[in-house]
Amino acid sequence: MTHNVSRRDFLAMSAKGVGAAVISYGLMGCGSEEKKIPGEFLHGVASGDPTHKEVILWTRVTPEYDGDVSVYWELATDDTFSSLVQTGSMLTNIGRDYTVKVDAIQLEAGKQYFYRFKCGDNLSPVGKTRTLPEGAVTSVKLAVLSCANFPAGYFNVYELAAQRDDLDAVVHLGDYLYEYARGGYASENAASLGREVLPAHELISLTDxxxxxxxxxxxxxxxxxxxKVPFITVWDDHEVANDAWREGAENHQAAEGDFDLRKQSALQAYFEWxxxxxxxEGNHEDIYRSFSFGDLVDLHMLDTRLVGxxxxxxxxxxxxPNSGAFNDKAFKADVTWPYRTMLGQTQLEWLQGTLLQATGKWQVLGQQVLMGQMSLPAAIAMQTLSIPEFAELGALAQLAGRAQAGDPSLTADELTYLQANQGKLTPEVLAQLQLPxxxxxxxxxxxxxxEREVILSTAKSANHNLVVLAGDTHNAWANELKDYKGNAIGVEFATSSVSSPGLEYYLNIPLEQIPATEAAIVGMVEHLKYANLKDRGYMMLSFTPEEVRSDWFFVDSILSKDFNLASDRNYSAVTKIGVPSIAPV
Structure with missing residues (x-):
């Protein structure tokens, strides 16, 4: 992992910071016998941020009463723990919400390990993890997920991904949780499913x-x-509040207090959990970092939400407000302003420097929001007309234009249809159809x-094979990335959500119209090659030295724990090395 802190500094400071990890050096005793507070492991175990030699191990202990709790851990090469590699203990308390985080170091590259924790007589579940490979690598497999809204339905997508035994890591692109109050966004079935959120109110404080x-x-x-597998994560907006940016969020009002305090509380909890x-030490704002899977894949995780x-x-x-006209000139001037930033100058310079020095065959950006150009007719983008309405009225307007021009090829049926529906072409409708x-x-x-152009030009100058990952939209997409001059730079694969509803929810698209709407959007958006507007699922990326293949897998329900793979909706696409285009499989 690449960052701006030396390993020596990290070892010295990491045990002191909020959400920091203690360092595991090797085999140790069972720890102090002075701390006898018993506790249970109700929140499972996890691992993450693997490097060639290190991996973070995590759990949380629920004590019978407050105080310092001693937790012992073991790391082994077998699931019976007969071949121990490292052991140790640490104290946790309410100051870190009784979470336990261990940085197991001095491990072997590309190796599988097992780990568990102990508190008193209670053992945690056994976790399985692995370090990243070094040298020549022939295959890397990553499951990509995002957007898990607890009250929207069961986490069947996590269940489906957990059925795999071939993953090197899970890449989680954010919206790991949602901040809304009970009864809020996508909570229509929460009560009947037993998934009403805690606390009942919107998340504001650290305790929340x-x-x-x-x-x-x-x-x-x-x-x-x-x-089962190590996670590599970044946050999106809902880990703090909807549509967050550097100094605020759509879902934050002045009455809710200082936004920066809310953000700090949210990020502290993120690093704890x-x-x-x-x-x-104490830094729980910087999250961008890199991971190297040998000579095959360099994965650069970005913060496109909070830092810049x-x-x-x-x-x-x-x-x-009077005419309803859209000021296209002013909009273009603002959206292309060279000082407008998503990453912030520091992170952008880090990314540019990292890309220019990177040597992996595939350069992958793990980030939250769509990078591909996704322009739609303004009437659709601003939801003044639905896609079916736009298609119908647009075809009607074309007929009217042909009739006005005296087109002799118009049929009698077309003229009859035009006469019956001419009244739909009001001046307001015609104005909407003509919007850019x-x-x-x-x-x-x-x-x-x-800033997007800067990133694309940097990748182009280094002659990289660029793959961008995205979440956030709750829908699956495949985009070809081109710069403003039309140069093909890379590809973008976007995952659907774990449970949050997508465009079918926002646009109120009837289920029977979904396939036609997906086809219409792919037809309207120049570089878009695939869209799924209704299914919840995850994305599987398989890298080899010759190609990267993306497979989208979807579940047929999140409203029942009995679910199946929605095989008729699954989709696969491939990109060859040196050819920044997308082909269906």
């Missing part, structure tokens, strides 16, 4: 965020996946044009 993480970590499917390695993002643009600011294509989501990279 800790409580919600505790509820998530009691989910059996999430526990199963965490125990996730198996992520902190940069240094300027506030999102709003289309309402460019609409004339605009980005449908200004929270994504389409709202941060210049």
């Amino acid at each position: 965020y800790r409580s919600r993480y505790g509820q998530y970590h009691q989910d059996a499917s999430l526990q199963k996946l965490h125990a 996730l198996p992520i390695r902190p940069w240094r 993002r300027d506030k999102q643009l709003d289309y309402a600011s460019y609409m004339d 294509a605009i980005p449908y989501n200004l929270d994504a990279w389409d709202g941060y044009f210049y």
Whole structure:
């Protein structure tokens, strides 16, 4: 893992910081006998941030009463723990919400390990993890997930991913939890499913965020996946508040107090409850970092949400309140302003320097929001017309234009249809049909044009094979990435959600219209090759020296624990080395 802190500094400081890890050096005794507070392991075990020689081990102990609790751990090469590699103990307490985080170091590269914890007479579940490979590597397999909303349904997608035995790591792209109050977003079935959130109110304080993480970590499917494979994570907005940016969020009001205090509380809880390695003492804001899978894959995890993002643009600011006209010139000037940033200068310079020095055959950006250009007709993007309405009225307008021009090829049926529906082409409708294509989501990279171009040009100058990963939208996508000059730079694969609803929910698309709507969007968006607008699932990336293959797997239900693979909706695509294009498999 690449960061700005030396290993010596990290060893000296990591045990002191919020959410930091103690360091495991080797075989040790069972620890102090002075701390006898018993405790149970109700939240499972997890591992994460693997490097060639290290991996974070995590658990949380629930004590019978407050105080310092001694927790012992073991790391072995077998699941019976007869071949121990490292052991040790640490004290945890309410100051870190009784979480336990160990940085197991001095391990072998590309090796599988087993780990467990002990508190008094209680043993935790056994976890399985692995370090990253070094040297020549022929295959890397990553499961990519995002957007798990507890009240929306069961975490069957985690359950499905946990059925795999071939994963090198799970890449979680954020929205690990949601901050909304009970009865809020996508909670229609929460009561009947027994999945109403805790606490009942919106998350504001450190105690609130800790409580919600505790509820998530009691989910059996999430526990199963965490125990089976190391996670590499970044946050998105809902770990703090919806549509967050550097200094605020859509879902934060002045009455809720200081946003920075809320953010600090949220990020402290994140570092306590996730198996992520902190940069240094007390730093729970910087999360961007790199992972090297031998000579095959370099994975660069980015923070596109909190550390440097300027506030999102709003289309309402460019609409004339009287005429309804859209000020396209002013919008383009703002969205392409060269000082508008999503990553922030420090992170952008780090990414540029890292990409220019990287040597892996595949350079992968693990980040939250869509990088591909996703422009739709403005009437659709601003939801004044649905996609079926736009298609119908657009075809009607074309007929009217042909009739006005005296087109002799018009049939009698076309003229009859035009006469019966001419009244639909009101001046307001015609104005909407003539609006330009605009980005449908200004929270994504389409709202941060210049910085996207810097990243693409950096990858192009280094002649990299670029793969961008995205989550956030709750839908699955495959995009070909091109710069503003039309040069093919790389590809983008976006995963669906674990449980959060997607565009079918926001646009209220009837289920029977989903396939036609997906085809229509792929047809409208120039570089888009695949879209899934309704299914919950995960994405599997398989890297070899010759190609990267993306397989999207979906479940047929999140409203019942009895689910199946929605095999008729699964999809696969491949990108060959040196050819930044996407082909279906």
